[in-house]
Amino acid sequence: MRIWLSRPHMGEKEQEYVSEAFADNFIAPAGPQLEGFERAMEEYLGESVHCLGVASGSAALHLALHMCDPNPGDEVWVSSMTFAGGVFPILYAGATPVFFDLDEASWTVDPELLADALGKASQAAKLPKAIVPADLYGQSCDIDALEAIAARYEVPLVIDSAESAGASCRARKAGTGGEMAILSFNGNKIITTGGGGMLVSRNAARIEKARFLSTQAREPAPHYEHKEYGFNYRLSNVSAAIGLGQLAVLDKRVAARRRIFKRYARLLGDLPGIAFMPEPQWSYSTHWLTTLTIDPAQSGGVTRENLRRALAEHEIESRPLWKPMHLQPLFQGTRYVGRGFDERLFRDGLCLPSGSDLTDVEQDEVIGIVRAFFRA
Template identity: 65%
Template sequence: MRIWLSRPHMGGTEQDYVGEAFESNFIAPAGPQLDQFEAGFADYIGQDVHCLAVSSGTAALHLALRMQNLDQGDEVWVSSMTFAGGVFPIIYENATPVFFDLSPESWTICPDLLEEALKAAGKRGKLPKAIIPTDLYGQSCDLARLEGLANEYEVPLIVDSAESAGANFRDRKCGSGGDMAILSFNGNKIITTGGGGMLVSKDEKVIEMARFLSTQAKDVAQHYQHSTYGYNYRMSNVAAAIGLGQLEVLDQRAIQRRNIFDRYSKALGNVPGVAFMPEPEWSTSSRWLTTATFDENLCGLNREMISQALLKKEIDSRPMWKPMHKQPLFDGKSYVGSGFDEKLFDNGLCLPSGSDMTIDEQDEVISLLLNILNP
């Protein structure tokens, strides 16, 4: 059987919650399971946050940016190494992305580069309208630095926590950062609703405005009346029912994935040329995906050769995100950095990390990697 990169992993109660939704006939977007999922996730995140469940993480980010009242040409600063859905909403709002490199300490957006750029932009009188750092592969960005800079320069901070449900920044859950944060429940994420996302904010008015926009921006009236345009972005009640069961096992899934990472790193950490994503003292990563780099000069194989060797044995893997500033779509857009993220892309590979991987499956992947790296 194929060993997948990251499969959905049900906890056992999801069908019960879905059954309740069917029995009550709350199949449409509104319903008690949706309300419970939003409330339950807010309780899980803590920090007195409010939550809005929507159709995807991209939808959540689009709503967050829509509320920034962006004009054509306004800049939004964003991690370059991220999934495209973490950048596309900038285009939806006719703004201009400026891409930033990562810190070698954390493989998340570099606060030093941001600080330097903010100082220069402040002197020019052209600060960005928002900053979007990405929690990469389950690891929090440096929220203390980023929140401090955002407050100092009065720039909204929208944290892309799509990949970091179940992770922590110090004693805070990922998803609690910035003015707003977004999460994803796509099928390959640490928990899934089949497809979905969450917008999180401590400001209840922000969430209420996003709720209004996410349901076609219908005015309060007996008839359909619209004073502005909105979107069909709400999560369905049935998807939220799946989320209720998944939420019950979120911390367990993070532990399972951290254990898988530990087995990889202990087995391969001393192989010349192999390095794993670091974990700063302020972060407890969920290790959504175990990510490693392979230096061909030291280990004799590049990441594509390793990926193909795995594929021949029906083992799934994936290159790291191609930085957005290297994508044809964003050719010519501004980039701030030295190309550390480019090196990660050239050498980095995401290894099978699903929380449903058996010990035998983990051993199979590790054994194959050891064999091809130590012929």
């Protein structure tokens, strides 16, 4: 049987909440399950945040950037190592991305690089319209450091926490930082609504504006009245019903994935050239995906790619780390600020099966194949 990288893992309540939505005929985008999911997420995150359920994490980011009001030629600074859905909304909003490298200690955007670049941009009177640092593989970026830097230059900070629901930075939950933050509930995320996302802010006015925009910017009138354009981005009530059940088991899913990561690290960490994603003292990572690097200079000829292919031959799904956006053909020639650490991660990095329903027997199979490949 195929071992998947990260498949949906349902709990005990999702079907009950979906049945309630069907029984009450709340199939449209609005309904009590959607309101309940938003309120439950607000309670989970704390910090008096406000939440808006939307169709995807990309939709949440597009709404956030749209409210930053970029004009053609304006820049948005963003982590280069991220999923394309965390960058495309910059283009939707009419802005130009500038890509930033990672901090080797956390594998999230390097605050020192950002601070240095902001100082130079301030002197040139060309500050970005927004900064979008991305959490990576379940690890939050350094929220406190980034907020302080953004505040110094009065640049809106929109944190892309699509990959890190359930993680925290010091005592703060991922998804609570910046002027706004986004979460994703895509099918392979640590909790899922099948497809969906959430925009989060401590600024209630931001969320109310986004709510208006996400429902086609319809003015309060008995007919359809529009003074500005909006988007069809609201999360469906049925999807939110799944989210309600998933949120109830989020901390259990985090504990399971952390256990899976620790077991991989313990049973594979002695292999030559292997290193796992670090977890700084200030971070509590979900380890949404267990990620490692293989140094070909130490591994005796084992590379990320030939190991990935060996696993695939045994019906085990693994995946390279994100290809940095500045290396993508679409963004050829776009400005990049960094030392190429993210490029090395892409060259040498691999994600192992990490689903919270991964059994010890399945994990032992993965571990056994990896160890055998290193011995071959």
